[in-house]
Amino acid sequence: MDKQKQLDTSFFGQPRGLATLFFTEMWERFSYYGMRAILLFYMYYAVSKGGLGMDQATAASIMSIYGSLVYLSGVIGGWLSDRLWGPRKTVFIGGVLIMFGHIALSLPAGTTALYASIILIVIGTRLLKPNVSEMVGGLYSEEDRRRDAGFSMFVFGINFGAAISPIAVPWAANGFGLHLFGNEMNFHAGFSLAAIGMFFGLLQYYIDGKKYLSKDSLYPDDPIDKEDLKPIINWTIVAVVVLAIILGLMGAMGQLNINSIINLITVIAIALPIIYFIMMLNSKKVTKVEKSRVVAYIPLFIAAAIFWAIEESGSVVLALFAAQRTVLHIGGWHFAAANFQTLNPLFIMILTPFFVHLWSHWKNQPSAPGKFAAGLVIVGLSFVWMALPGLIHGTTSGRVSPFWLVGSWFICEIAEMLISPIGLSITTKLAPVAFRSQMMSMWFLADSAGQAVNAQIVKFYTPGTEIQYFLIVGGVAIVFGIVLCFFVKRIHGLMEGVD
Structure with missing residues (x-):
């Protein structure tokens, strides 16, 4: 089998199965980021303009908690793949749920369709994404030197799909440039394009998967027996009952509304990693050295949470800035506010080769905590940068050059190069043996x-509040980054032999 894998070079020198997974993930990211590019506007645009007519604050809050839910549910997909369905089936089911989520949004069914879509896409994304990556690794033997190049091509496919969708989906919502919908936006046409993208991904995955993916991917790596499944089912029932009781109490107190549910999810998202840290630090399965490494990981976790709070603001706060405060043309070239969402994956594709070369050749490069500290300061500066238009012009009522947003995204993605790939790497290194998979979940948490x-x-x-918002949030990141600088050596010492 290993020899056969090494001989398969039909996809640019890589196994043909990589093409199957490359395009599956590309289309999934196309659908997800295309949907996100217009979802905020769909929620708060007036009904007369094709939207749902929510107030802006609620719409922005829903966008953020949506992203939080996607990563909060991260452990589901890996467990179902490993213990019940196998990766290939899990990915397919996830893709189907995602497609139906986009179909729900393509229907003019109001907030009911919106919330149904969120549930479907959150679950579907967590079924699909971790298992596609696992199957990429399964294409190569441990000795196959093409593995890193294969993953690099796979990541390029992710970012390529994410880069083109914020152009294509808003274009569809705007009537394909033909003014088909008059002055209104037909958001449902845009969501339909996202659904079609996911359909194409599923189609080629199903057909190609039979030919080019390993039969091993059809089966779980560690199938669960009936005795082990019973407590899982029992705890799931307990969790559902507890959630139902909480929601029932909220309803009885007249607090069962979207804002209260957002608050509940916020509490869970913050409490869950705290519980995980307490479990690891008190577990008898974790050695003294491993506990020291877990303690070292805590400030890095906090730094990552602050970083992601700013980085993920691209589809919320910066999207609002694009719509309300940005000149949406350069000369005779006009564009939509949603098109700015392409900058994130675009800059990742541009900057990644440079940083790969830098980390490969910089002999005395900073340690992981040092890179985190620098990344936090830089991402904070991306928000301070966004306060400058209001400070320079003395007002936040007019429109400013789109290059302010371009500059902010560029600065932010430099920070991402210092934190995101480094964070994934250091998480695997600091993970206690008994909590290895859970530790990877911590990174997403x-x-x-x-x-x-x-x-x-x-x-x-x-x-x-634009100026104050950008300065305060950006300032928090900068201050924490500077404080982290003073603790770099101490954190590195706690890492106990991990570079």
């Missing part, structure tokens, strides 16, 4: 916690 905090603070963003 940092993103979830950051976006949960965002769900609370974005309510305070308006053009009137």
